[in-house]
Amino acid sequence: MAELQMLSQDAPVSLPGEYLLEVKNLKKYFPIHGGVLRRHVGDVKAVDDVSFTLKKGETLGIVGESGCGKSTTGRMIMRVLDSTSGSIMFNGKDITKIRGNHLRTLRQQFQMVFQDPYSSLNPRMNVGTLIAEPLVVNHKGSRAEIRDEVARLLEVVGLSPDARLRFPHEFSGGQRQRIAIARALALRPSLIVADEAVSALDVSIQAQVLNLLADLRKEFGLSYVFISHNLAVVKHISDRVGVMYLGRMAEIADKKSLYANPLHPYTQALLSAAPEPKRHQSRERIVLTGDVPSPAKPPSGCAFHTRCPKVMDVCRVERPELIAYNDQHQVACHLYS
Amino acid sequence: MSEPLLKVKNLKTYFTSRHSQVKAVDGVDFVVGKGRVLGIVGESGSGKSMTSLSIMGLVPGPQGKIVEGEILLEDMDLVKLSDKQMENVRGNLVSMIFQEPMTALNPVLTIGEQISEMLIKHRSMRKSEAMAKAIEMLRSVGFARAEQIVKEYPHQLSGGMRQRAMIAMAMSCEPKLLIADEPTTALDVTIQAQVLELMKDLRDRTGTSVVLITHDLGVIAEMADDMIVMYGGQVVESGTADDVFEVTLHPYTKALLASIPVIDEERDRLYAIPGTVPSAANFPVGCRFADRCSLVETRCRETMPELQEVRTGHWVRCHLVTK
Structure with missing residues (x-):
């Protein structure tokens, strides 16, 4: 039985449509309860009507500041968090309603890598057990087969075979992130959601992990949803990039046009604010005033209008829809409608 | 360079326990000019934060101690001051802001x-x-x-x-000197821009000297007049920020710059510095970067290179970089 499952996993799957992932009108509202009776008084609109697609083998970067809903989106795709409404089509199948055993089987195909490898690995398990755990839980092969598979995974992520018997605390941050990646790869997923996967690492180590992710993508034909606050890192690893602000997708485009020709005033400000390791920047810096508003009380109309340098009257009342600027580039801004 | 405000000479801050001696800061020299911003850049464990805590007299004791060196604020040696006197310096002559407010x-x-x-x-x-x-x-x-x-x-x-x-x-x-230890690391990009802009503006208005400690070379490029690059508790390269960014000399600094993704240019593959930072409890005899350096030679492992002035005002600790 176990053998059979492994075989069917490896067999090429014919895909309905070209998209591995299709997210449509995804929403996540966290209810706020207030008053003596704990009545429902409002919602934190963490993700508010977000749509995007991911092709097979593609990397989609999602950037935004804290509270923009990028992690919530990632966690909904992983089904760690239930969505309020909207659909997530994975391989042509809506996964938002799937539960129980079906979900467990399906989950083998999408895995997650977290920011902090210090808290995402059980400190009491040795590395061999950690990487074998997903295989054991899903009954993938005999003990000997699993041991071989663990050895292979360690090699794939660039760790020595004797790492198997050591514990997470014996490794540095970068090595721990490699262990987390090996664990995510164990079930041969087709999609990996990486949530700030390199943000806690020193730059020299960050480069090692980014290169590893790029290699693995080629080797295993993986697709990534790469969530980060770092614009340069996202640009480096992604094919397409989505910019989120206050639970909404402000702009989404292929990497080249987004960075060369950012349309949304928020994207423009974000790009101009990122400090680059070069002297005498030619770019004009746009310094936004104020803070990101609370997602519990988002501004009316366009959520960015309170900080936007190009704000118009219509922005205060009407919420801009995400529209196609050209076939590669979508933007939600009244300047372009 | 303007008149110096702070001179740090051969500063050594060690942590000693019965079993080991951790050389967090191991012979650091630098000068902060009046009204200048000095950027200190390095990875975790390079000793940059411990350098700033040494200046503030806040090295966590009793294991941690400044074992050697001078920290001269104008003509006053901060290392020799009593706790009481130091209390009067902190917040008054020298202030500090931290990563996590x-x-x-x-x-x-x-x-x-x-x-x-x-x-x-x-x-x-x-x-x-x-x-x-x-x-x-x-x-x-x-x-x-x-x-x-x-x-x-x-x-x-x-x-x-x-x-x-x-x-x-x-x-x-x-204060005459403001020490900012990773002041914007915990902040979002657009908020970071606001805070950096504010720090620049305050410096221009008040003439306060700033020591800016960060792991982010982007922030240094943006803010610093002068900079030092630290590795393994030592200074490996120092000079004006223009010099260090435009005529980068030390292999570590070069590698660091090549390992960061940059928005303005397309980098197919990042340069990944192999290995990890050496442990401060057990430094090698020779150059501390030798094990990760692509240009390493035999002498690098045998003797520690000195910090030398290779060009005017531009100092480098490497056997391979000479006048």
């Missing part, structure tokens, strides 16, 4: 009380006078409704606002 601010005191506390202590102001000064300081860091902010508690402010309040507090006694 929430842990640096007292959660049960209002912002106004925390700022005025310093003014009452160091400037012997009366309470009302100090509160008025606190409002003025908050206004100067960009709070429009400063009168209300003084009555608020730290948890009522956002991360960027807290960091600005910290800066207001640090600047309230008009």
Whole structure:
């Protein structure tokens, strides 16, 4: 039985449509309860009507500041968090309603890598057990087969075979992130959601992990949803990039046009604010005033209008829809409608 | 370079226990000019934060100790001062802001009380006078409704606002030197831009010298006049920021710059420095970067290179880089 499952996993799957992932009108509202009776008084609109697609083998970067809903989106795709409404089509199948055993089987195909490898690995398990755990839980092969598979995974992520018997605390941050990646790869997923996967690492180590992710993508034909606050890192690893602000997708485009020709005033400000390791920047810096508003009380109309340098009257009342600027580039801004 | 304000000479801060000696800072020299911004860049464990804590006299004892060296603020050696005298220096002549303002601010005191506390202590102001000064300081860091902010508690402010309040507090006694340890690392990009802009503006207005410690070369490029690159508790390269960025000489600095993704250019593959930072408890005899350096030679492993002035004002610790 176990053998059979492994075989069917490896067999090429014919895909309905070209998209591995299709997210449509995804929403996540966290209810706020207030008053003596704990009545429902409002919602934190963490993700508010977000749509995007991911092709097979593609990397989609999602950037935004804290509270923009990028992690919530990632966690909904992983089904760690239930969505309020909207659909997530994975391989042509809506996964938002799937539960129980079906979900467990399906989950083998999408895995997650977290920011902090210090808290995402059980400190009491040795590395061999950690990487074998997903295989054991899903009954993938005999003990000997699993041991071989663990050895292979360690090699794939660039760790020595004797790492198997050591514990997470014996490794540095970068090595721990490699262990987390090996664990995510164990079930041969087709999609990996990486949530700030390199943000806690020193730059020299960050480069090692980014290169590893790029290699693995080629080797295993993986697709990534790469969530980060770092614009340069996202640009480096992604094919397409989505910019989120206050639970909404402000702009989404292929990497080249987004960075060369950012349309949304928020994207423009974000790009101009990122400090680059070069002297005498030619770019004009746009310094936004104020803070990101609370997602519990988002501004009316366009959520960015309170900080936007190009704000118009219509922005205060009407919420801009995400529209196609050209076939590669979508933007939600009244300047372009 | 302008007149020097702070001179750090051969600073060594070690942590000693029965079993080991950790050389967190191991012979660091640098100068901060009056009104200049000195950037200190390095990865975790390079000793950059411990250097700043040494200047502040805040090295965690009893294991941690400045074992050698001088820290001269104008002509006063901070290493030789008593705890009592040091208390008068901190917040008064030298102030510091930290990465996480929430842990640096007292959660049960209002912002106004925390700022005025310093003014009452160091400037012997009366309470009302100090509160008025606190409002003025908050206004100067960009709070429009400063009168209300003084009555608020730290948890009522956002991360960027807290960091600005910290800066207001640090600047309230008009210190000669401001040490900022990763001041924007915990902040979002657009908020980071606000705080950096504010720090530049304050420097221009008050002429305070700044030591800016960060792992982010982008922030250094943006802010620093002079910079030092630290590795393994030592300075490996120092000079004006223009020199170090435009005529990068040390292999470590070069590798660091090549390992970061940059928005303005397409890098197919990043340069990954192999291996990890050596442990401060067990440094190799020779160059501390030797094990990760692509240009390593036999002599690098045998003798420690000296920090040499290779071009005017541009110092490098490498056997392979000479005049």
